[in-house]
Amino acid sequence: MHTLLPINYTALLSIFEETAIAAGREILRIYIEGCDVALKDDKSPVTAADHAAEAIILEALRRATPEIPIVAEEEISGGHVPGDLGDRFYLVDPLDGTREFVNRNGDFTVNIALIEHGAPVLGIVYAPVRGWLFTGGPKGAQEVTIDHMGSVTTRNSISCRTAPKEMIAVASRSHRTPETDDYLKEFTIADCVSVGSSIKFGLVARGEADIYPRLSRTMEWDTAAGDAVLRAAGGITLTLDGKPLTYGRRNQANDADFANPSFVARGKL
Structure with missing residues (x-):
């Protein structure tokens, strides 16, 4: 295990948030307008929204941190596999729940995570139809409410509860x-x-x-x-x-x- 160079997690999480909202805006545009659905080699569905959202996310991450490798679902599906990942890399699912997108029930998300030494240390999950955005990092977890214009309306700290008997x-x-x-x-x-x-x-x-x-x-x-x-x-x-x-x-x-x-x-x- 190698010592990693310091990184500004707060600034990076802000980039995650801005990028996820931008990707979600494009997903919603395609969701409203409709699009064709294709099947990948593993028979899972893929749409123009998957590819458009991933392009937005990859461009933002590579501009901000070009030294950090990215493992992204559609790039992997297309055969673009990064080489040595080292001890710090990104995992990106531009449209998690493509079946939910196709079925039009709103239960899909934009997922961006930073991995260090095998553990997820920074992450964002954005459900654009619901307007829910969850963030997590060294300073804790938050739930952010996003309006239909893509603007933040509320931001609150969240935490798990101790499991009850039922x-x-x-x-x-x-x-x-x-x-x-x-x-x-x-x-x-x-x-x-x-x-x-x-x-x-x-x-x-x-x-x-x-x-x-x-x-x-x-x-x-x-x-x-x-x-x-x-x-x-x-x-x-x-x-x-x-x-x-x-x-x-x-x-x-x-x-x-x-x-x-x-x-x-x-x-x-």
Whole structure:
């Protein structure tokens, strides 16, 4: 592990916020106007909104910090894989929840995260239809409300709650599995809310839910930003063997580069 050069996290988080709002504005334009849907090699959907948002994010990050490598979903899908990532890199999902975008239910987000030594240390999750923006970093987590013009209207600190005896769970809207339901049977669950994209991490981070198990496949860009917000709010994301979820997996014997294992995101234990 190498010592990283100092970085201004506050300034970088402001860049994340401005960039996510700009990307969200373009996503909303395409969402309103409509667009064609294509299928990638893995049969997952992709739209013009994915590509437009990613272009905005990549341009902003490369202008601000050209020395930090970027792992971005659509670039990876197109075969543009960065070389040595080192101990600090970005993970970007320009439109997390493309299925939700296509289904027009509003449960999609813009995700930007900074990874250091395998851990998500800075992240932003923006749900443009809902006007919710979650941020997380060394100074804690916030929920920011964005109006239809893309302007900030409120900004409040958030934190996870200590789980009550009867917990609120959140689960994937599009990828919920029987294994997830079986896992939740181990706990006393008062309610299980189905919602798309990284909004699930935000609900746990602001104390509205307590546990989010994901036993179906995800990629690191799907989770890093939400995980950063959750950890900044006092929660944690663990693999099923109880270890913190790490990022930057490559050359995996049984899965693709940057594929996550199953995990459970939780509030304060």
